[in-house]
Amino acid sequence: MTKITQTRRGFLQTAAIAGAAGLTGTFPGISWSAEGDTLTVRFDREMESLDPGFYVGGHPPNDVNWCIMPALVHFGMVDGQASWVPSPYVESVEVVDSTHIDFTLKQGLMWSNGFGEVTAEDVAYSYDRMTESEWKGDYVAYERTEVKDKYSGTIILNQPFAPFMNLTLASGTGIILCKKATEEAGGKYTIEPPATCGPYVMEHKQAQYVRLRPNPDWTGPLPAFANIDCIFVTDSEAGALAFEAGELDCAKITSTSYARYLKETPPGAALTVAGALQYMWMGINIENPKLSDIRVRKAIQRAVDIDSIVQGAYSGTAEPSYGIICPGLVGKRDAAGYSYDPAEGKALMDEAGVSGLNLTLRTLNSPERLLAAQIIQVNLAQIGVTVEIIPLDSGPFWEMGQESKGDTYKDMELWIMRFGAGPDPYEATQWFIRDQVGVWNWERWSSDEFEELYKQGIGETDQAKRHEVYVRMQEIMEETGGYVWLTHEPEVFIHRDDIDAKFAPSGEMQMAYFAPK
């Protein structure tokens, strides 16, 4: 089994590595593979939009965009760690200082549909456009792009922003659009990009497939697989069965399938953990009268046995969590500030003078979450808390803590929550600042120190200091008694063992980099 780790490489440090090594991106193949040599992968949902400014994000739009659209940088491996590397579209990318990034595009990269060469003007247009988009949060530090000549320019930030290379440029929102074509299309598009430039061209049939075929106009390095068929298989178990039937070369699988395959991996198959950028916790509403005494909340923290949840609900495949910062990222804690100790929890309940407490625990109705909820139910019974589990469909679940959706937030007591994260701690912390109370901060606390550290973390480029900032932010969260850290669920793929599969830290497939071993 392969495990991909990622780290927040130093903003300047990584640039120095890339520059010193003279790295420029390249796809693994030296020529197109033989006729019929097609990579077939699973897409777990239909694409709503490919426009980086207005898409829902993540998989599968990013998987496709990275095959058909230019970008300055891609995710790659530097010193065994996932980090940004210059893409095959550039001669160079250099971080000059904490607010300036120079780039030079390769010449002769042509847009489809007769829109000419990819130019620095396109880069400037694409990033300027993002500041007005639905994803402008990724571009919070972006000031402008200064175009030097047809192929080169300088990206200028309005403040040092440590996550810029990995969170902004290397992620799906960092792709470059054709200025002329996009403007002619009215400034935005959905699933039919007005112009593409990449090793592949796309054919999309709704609810069936995305087919990536060789781009005859592509002059850059060639991927190993000439053709890629992406089949929409929404059901995870159906995806696993299709892999076993030999109809898929790579498929994302669930924790349940992962546990099964760990015990007995099918012949010719390999498992890759592409990252664990998910963080799950049990939230506690600190404003609820039943839970307003912090001793009760701390008792609950100490009564939940995380190891039992990892084993019982996730068959040992998930990693215990100690905060909201995911494995491999700066700020990841090595331990929580409390540990499983039901005796101490009972003592805290006695000290608070609380007995016969009845609480509700709301959770999404997925098998893993329900199992986790049942384990918590048994755990809390040990300190005299009776838990009623309320399983919910995704509809009512995702709006229950939002003030704008009604008064349910007032009745909330305990809930199991999971967020996905980007490859930078900044992204995870943004949901817990003061402005998010009643939006996504359902635990309903706020702290001046947390707010200050949040701003500090964005601009800090010293990795050691950043680590301290984010560790402290998680300590503040934990001290509210509003959080019981649970797990980091992995993104796991099963694929043919004769394929070198590449994934972004956020769990998307980098299909152009897949290659036969």
Add this chain to the structure above:
Amino acid sequence: MWWYLLKRLGLSVVIVLMAIAALFVMLHSIPGDPVSIALGPRATPEIQAAYAEKMHLDQPLAFQFLIFVGNVLQGDLGTDVFSNRSVGLTLSEQLPYTITLAVAALGWAIALGIPLGCLSAIWPNSWIDRVTGVLSVGTIAVPSFLVSIWAILIFAISLRWLPVLGAGDEGDIIDQLRHLILPAFAVGLGWVGYLARMVRASMLEVMGENYIRSARAFGLTSRMVVFRYALPVAVLPTITLIGVGFGGLLSGTVFAEIIFSRPGIGRIIYDMVLARNFPVVQGAVLVTIVLYVVVTLIADIIVSWLDPRVRDSL
């Protein structure tokens, strides 16, 4: 006959209109805010507001309903909120796959179920009747999704005889037929049992009628009695059942479309309900309602043509 047709058509229009209203109310009664579900936890309030405006979700429910009905009457089923594609275009791509699957599934079920029912009725309490009875109950009782998974495990994973994903390459009829076998088998298996039971019961009833006894007394062969006089009458309730069943399969093939990753109306409804993509769900369900009504209408017309007595029963 013409008066019957007119009344039946009028009834169909009323049914469709009532179904549209019920559908609209049900969709908007689903717990949960479609905006937060569709956009997930990353969405900012600005993104949510833009999405709500795009879907008219910021308008009163009655206004949304009027917009929908007005558009439907103009043949506009709306626009997919994510892809901006025409819902009508999306559904026109999906519908042939569902119809093909439904026809194939019911087709083989009819081809097997009706003869089995006839044989059971002709030789009641024989070994054929008993075996058919056991198999009928068995196939009805086993859930179709279980049959699907079993079929995949045996024929796709172990034997690797048949493909499991998709609907096959366009233009390659053989490939498409190979992709059709497992889902059609899974969807149709239960119907073999239903049809065999239904035909057997009807045939037994008809075979006891006086006119059948008279036919035998006139010395007609058993083959002629069964196929010329008994079966056309006994099959009438079966035609109605097939009509209702076919209509149901237009959206009821969803499990096969999901497990076998086939395109189709059922699957698109399932996916879009999860995504709270209301325009596509409304359009797809509306199409299945209309088709359902049309199919049952055709079945009723066939029955009224075969048996004029039912023309007075509406």
